Amino acid sequence: MKRRPHPVNFGHRFARPGDIQFFRKALIKWYAHSGRQFPWRRARASRFHQVVSEVLLQRTRAETVAAFWPTFLSRFPSWSSLAVASVEQIEAVLKPIGLSAQRAPRLKALAAAIAQRRGHFPRNREEIEALPGVGQYIANAILLFCFDQPHPLVDVNMARVIERFFGVRKLADIRYDPYLQKLTHEVVSCGKARHLNWAVLDFAATVCTIKRPLCPACPLRHSCKHPKKTNNSGSGNQSPLRHRQTHPSPS
Ligand code: SF4
Numbered sequence: 001m002k003r004r005p006h007p008v009n010f011g012h013r014f015a016r017p018g019d020i021q022f023f024r025k026a027l028i029k030w031y032a033h034s035g036r037q038f039p040w041r042r043a044r045a046s047r048f049h050q051v052v053s054e055v056l057l058q059r060t061r062a063e064t065v066a067a068f069w070p071t072f073l074s075r076f077p078s079w080s081s082l083a084v085a086s087v088e089q090i091e092a093v094l095k096p097i098g099l100s101a102q103r104a105p106r107l108k109a110l111a112a113a114i115a116q117r118r119g120h121f122p123r124n125r126e127e128i129e130a131l132p133g134v135g136q137y138i139a140n141a142i143l144l145f146c147f148d149q150p151h152p153l154v155d156v157n158m159a160r161v162i163e164r165f166f167g168v169r170k171l172a173d174i175r176y177d178p179y180l181q182k183l184t185h186e187v188v189s190c191g192k193a194r195h196l197n198w199a200v201l202d203f204a205a206t207v208c209t210i211k212r213p214l215c216p217a218c219p220l221r222h223s224c225k226h227p228k229k230t231n232n233s234g235s236g237n238q239s240p241l242r243h244r245q246t247h248p249s250p251s
Contacts, residue, residue, distance in 0.1 A: 052076075080115045090108055
């Protein structure tokens with residue numbers, strides 16, 4: 001008799017390997033016909049394009065960044081062009097799309113560090129996180145795009161899809177929740193980590209949206225654990241954040 005694989009412990013919760021495989025397969029299939037096309041996702045996109053786009057995409061709609069992308073690249077085509085620009089010059093370019101004032105000094109500091117390394121990123125996670133302006137999300141993006149390592153681009157959107165499908169996290173801060181961190185790493189640990197990351201982010205933006213998820217048309221609906229999964233697309237599908245524990249701030 002064939003034995004079922006045991007559920008895997010991800011911190012305070014378990015996930016069945018079969019659910020992880022189903023999630024991966026369904027989203028890769030969905031992405032093939034419904035994924036969004038962006039210039040930084042093209043096969044010929046450089047590491048500069050891939051990493052800079054992730055810095056710009058944090059808390060900004062991808063469509064907004066895509067519309068502004070040619071303007072940005074015509075002014076700053078490389079790490080060295082960003083490194084030699086003043087913070088005010090970078091701010092002036094970012095301002096029309098409403099990017100926060102903190103984004104310009106972060107970009108300049110990161111560009112100066114990378115230009116000094118002749119465009120090369122360190123391979124080691126600790127060294128990557130020691131670069132100016134690099135937190136957990138950008139470190140994962142660098143490991144994923146520059147070194148082909150399967151790391152998740154975990155933001156609030158990816159967290160929403162993962163939590164609705166597999167079950168909610170415990171801690172308010174997604175960076176410290178062991179369940180969410182381990183589970184997202186496991187989900188993207190496959191040969192198609194880049195595409196799977198993009199698939200989850202696109203799915204979060206167009207199907208499993210914050211207020212009106214399109215559950216009736218969702219390819220994940222039969223296994224989704226969201227308690228308020230809708231039969232008709234409707235509201236009332238917010239994550240139960242108020243029950244989560246807070247985590248001490250990073251020192
Ligand atoms: S069934 Fe609804 S809540 Fe569940 S993953 Fe699909 S869109 Fe999201």
